[in-house]
Amino acid sequence: MRAYADNDYPADHKPDWKVISGLWPYLAEFRGRVVLALAFLVISKLATVATPVALKYIVDYLDENRGGEILLWIPVLLVVAYGLLRFGSTLFSELRDAVFARVAERAMRRVSLRVFEHLHNRELAFHLDRKTGGLARDIERGTNGISFLLRFTLFNIVPTLLEILLVAAILFVVFNVGYVLAILVAVVVYIVFSIKVTEWRTKFVREANARDNQSNSRAVDSLLNYETVKYFNNEKFEADLYDEDLDDWEKARLKNRLSLAALNSGQALIIGLAMIAIMTMAVREVASGEITLGDFTMINAYLLQLFIPLNALGFVYREIRQALVNVERLFGLLGDRPGIEDAPDARALVVSKGEVRFDHVHFAYRQDRQILRDIDFVIPAGHTVAVVGASGAGKSTLARLLFRFYDVDQGRITIDGQDIRTVTQDSLRSTIGVVPQDTVLFNDTLYRNLAYGRPDASEEEVYLAARMAHLDSFIQSLPDGYETQVGERGLKLSGGEKQRVAIARVILKNPPLLILDEATSSLDSLSEQAILGALKEVSRQRTTLVIAHRLSTIRDADTILVMDDGRIVESGHHNDLLARGGHYAHLWAQQHRSGDDRDSEAGTPPVIE
Numbered sequence: 077m078r079a080y081a082d083n084d085y086p087a088d089h090k091p092d093w094k095v096i097s098g099l100w101p102y103l104a105e106f107r108g109r110v111v112l113a114l115a116f117l118v119i120s121k122l123a124t125v126a127t128p129v130a131l132k133y134i135v136d137y138l139d140e141n142r143g144g145e146i147l148l149w150i151p152v153l154l155v156v157a158y159g160l161l162r163f164g165s166t167l168f169s170e171l172r173d174a175v176f177a178r179v180a181e182r183a184m185r186r187v188s189l190r191v192f193e194h195l196h197n198r199e200l201a202f203h204l205d206r207k208t209g210g211l212a213r214d215i216e217r218g219t220n221g222i223s224f225l226l227r228f229t230l231f232n233i234v235p236t237l238l239e240i241l242l243v244a245a246i247l248f249v250v251f252n253v254g255y256v257l258a259i260l261v262a263v264v265v266y267i268v269f270s271i272k273v274t275e276w277r278t279k280f281v282r283e284a285n286a287r288d289n290q291s292n293s294r295a296v297d298s299l300l301n302y303e304t305v306k307y308f309n310n311e312k313f314e315a316d317l318y319d320e321d322l323d324d325w326e327k328a329r330l331k332n333r334l335s336l337a338a339l340n341s342g343q344a345l346i347i348g349l350a351m352i353a354i355m356t357m358a359v360r361e362v363a364s365g366e367i368t369l370g371d372f373t374m375i376n377a378y379l380l381q382l383f384i385p386l387n388a389l390g391f392v393y394r395e396i397r398q399a400l401v402n403v404e405r406l407f408g409l410l411g412d413r414p415g416i417e418d419a420p421d422a423r424a425l426v427v428s429k430g431e432v433r434f435d436h437v438h439f440a441y442r443q444d445r446q447i448l449r450d451i452d453f454v455i456p457a458g459h460t461v462a463v464v465g466a467s468g469a470g471k472s473t474l475a476r477l478l479f480r481f482y483d484v485d486q487g488r489i490t491i492d493g494q495d496i497r498t499v500t501q502d503s504l505r506s507t508i509g510v511v512p513q514d515t516v517l518f519n520d521t522l523y524r525n526l527a528y529g530r531p532d533a534s535e536e537e538v539y540l541a542a543r544m545a546h547l548d549s550f551i552q553s554l555p556d557g558y559e560t561q562v563g564e565r566g567l568k569l570s571g572g573e574k575q576r577v578a579i580a581r582v583i584l585k586n587p588p589l590l591i592l593d594e595a596t597s598s599l600d601s602l603s604e605q606a607i608l609g610a611l612k613e614v615s616r617q618r619t620t621l622v623i624a625h626r627l628s629t630i631r632d633a634d635t636i637l638v639m640d641d642g643r644i645v646e647s648g649h650h651n652d653l654l655a656r657g658g659h660y661a662h663l664w665a666q667q668h669r670s671g672d673d674r675d676s677e678a679g680t681p682p683v684i685e
C-alpha cells in the first residue's frame with residue numbers, strides 16, 4: 077500500500093513508453109472508426125505531397141511558354157488542381173479528426189470513470205492521506221494526456237514520418253540523391269536535437285507539475301478551513317504559506333519556459349541552416365540548367381511543407397513526453413491495489429440472527445502505536461452493547477473495524493460466525509447502518525441528503541424517516557423546506573440538525589446492524605430524549621453498538637463496556653458497574669458532579685465511591 081504524496085515525483089524518472097500499450101483497449105473499442113480515420117489520414121497526406129507537383133507544372137508551363145503562345149486553360153486547370161489538392165489535404169485531415177474525436181473522448185470518459193470508481197474502492201487510510209486538490213489535478217492532467225497520446229501518436233508522429241519518406245522518395249526519383257541526403261541529415265539532426273533537449277527539459281516539467289499540485293492542495297485545504305482561518309485571524313499567515321508555494325511554482329514554470337525557448341530557437345536554427353544549404357544547391361542547379369524553375373519552386377514548397385510538421389513534431393514529442401508522465405501517474409493511481417480487498421473467494425454475508433463478536437482483536441493504525449489491545453466481546457443478536465471511555469480510548473476505532481475500514485492485526489471480527497474478512501465488503505456494509513461521530517453532508521438539497529440513505533426510497537418513506545428523526549418541524553420552518561441547500565459539507569445546518577439527518581438516513585437504510593457513534597452528542601437534552609426514543613425504536617430487535625460519552629444515554633444498554641487505553645477494563649449492566657465502584661462508577665460520579673448528566677434528578681441516585 078502506497079500513500080499518495082507529492083514526493084513520488086522523482087525528477088529524473090524517465091517516462092515509460094509502455095504506458096502507450098495501456099491505451100490499446102480504448103482504440104479497440106472503435107476499430108472501424110480508427111481504420112476510417114487512418115484512411116482519411118493517408119488520403120490527406122497523398123494530397124499534401126502532390127500539391128508541390130502541381131505547382132511545379134504550373135511554373136514550368138508558364139516559364140517554357142513565356143513570350144510565346146499560351147494556352148491559358150492549361151495553367152488554369154493546373155491551378156484549379158493545385159487549389160483542390162490543398163483543400164483536399166485540409167479537408168481529409170479535418171475529417172480524420174472528426175471521425176477520431178469520438179474515440180478520444182470515449183477513452184477520456186472511460187478512464188475518468190475508472191479512476192473515480194477506483195478511488196472509491198481505495199481504503200479509508202488512502203483517503204486520509206491524500207490531498208484532494210493535488211489528486212484532482214493529477215486526474216485532469218492524466219485524462220487529457222490520454223486523449224493527447226491517442227490523437228498525436230497515431231495522427232502526428234506516424235503521418236509526419238510517412239510524409240518525410242514520401243517526399244524523400246519523390247526527390248530521389250525526380251532529382252538526385254544529394255537532396256535526399258541533405259534533407260535526411262537535416263531531419264535526423266533536428267530530431268536528435270529535439271529529443272535530447274526535450275529529455276533535459278522533462279525534469280522542469282515534472283517539477284512544475286509537482287509545484288502546481290502542492291499549491292493547489294494548499295489552496296483547497298486552506299479554503300476548506302475558512303472558518304478556522306478566521307477564528308485565528310490567520311489570513312495573512314495562510315496567504316504567506318500559499319505564496320511560498322506559488323513562488324516555487326513560479327520558479328519551476330520559469331525554468332520550464334526558458335528551456336522551451338532554448339528548444340524552439342535551436343529547432344529554428346537547424347531548419348534555417350538546412351533551408352540555406354538545400355536552396356543553395358537548387359539555385360546552382362537552376363543556374364546551370366540542370367533543373368527547371370518549376371523544380372526549384374517544388375523543392376522550396378517541399379521544404380516548407382516538411383519543416384512545418386517537423387516543427388510540430390518537436391512540440392508533439394515534448395507534449396507526448398509530458399502526457400506520458402501524466403498518464404503514467406494516472407495509471408499508477410489506478411494500479412495501486414486497494415489496501416482492503418475482497419478475498420478471492422468472498423461470499424455475501426448471511427445475517428441470520430445478527431450476532432457480532434470481537435474475538436481477541438488487536439489493532440494499530442501505525443505499527444509504532446498500538447490502539448486496541450485484546451478486545452474481546454460479543455453483542456448477542458438483537459442486543460445493545462454500549463461502549464464508554466475516555467477520548468482517544470479507541471471507541472470509534474471499534475466501529476471502523478466492524479465496518480471494515482481497516483483490517484484487524486490479530487484476532488477476528490465475526491457476524492453470525494462469519495469472519496468479516498471472508499465476506500464481500502458490499503454485503504457487509506449494506507448490513508450495517510452507521511450514525512458517525514461527525515456527519516458530513518453533500519452540497520445538495522436536504523431532501524437528497526436524506527434520501528441518500530436509500531436512493532430508491534419513495535418520498536413518503538423519506539418524509540417518515542425525517543419525522544422519526546424529529547426533523548419535520550425544523551424542515552417546516554425552512555423557507556425552502558426539503559429543497560434547502562445545505563452548503564458544502566452541510567455547514568449551513570447546525571450540528572444537531574446534521575446529526576438528525578444522519579439518523580434519518582440510517583432509519584431509511586433500515587439495516588440489521590447499527591452503529592451509533594455519539595449519535596446524539598450535539599443535541600440539547602430535550603431533543604436528545606426524543607431522539608433516543610426514536611433510536612430505541614429503531615434498534616429494538618437489532619444488534620446495536622452504541623458509543624457514548626454521556627452515560628445517561630446508555631444506561632439501559634444490555635451491556636456496557638468501559639474502555640481505557642485500548643482495553644476493555646470493565647463490563648456489565650449499569651447497576652452492576654455502579655456497585656462495583658470502579659472506572660464506570662467514577663465516570664458516572666464525575667458527570668453528576670459537573671452537572672453534565674441531564675437527567676440526574678430523574679435517574680437513579682448517583683453512587684459515589
Ligand SMILES: Nc1ncnc2c1ncn2[C@@H]1O[C@H](COP(=O)(O)OP(=O)(O)OP(=O)(O)O)[C@@H](O)[C@H]1O
Nearest residue numbers: 204441442447466467468469470471472473474513
Ligand atoms: N487514521 C488514523 N491514523 C492514526 N491514528 C489514528 C487514526 N484514527 C484515529 N487514530 C488514533 O487512534 C486513537 C483512538 O481513536 P478513536 O477515534 O477510536 O478514539 P475514540 O475513543 O473514539 O475517541 P473520542 O471519544 O474522542 O471520539 C486516537 O488516539 C487517535 O489519535
Ligand SMILES: [Mg+2]
Nearest residue numbers: 471472473513
Ligand atoms: Mg470517537
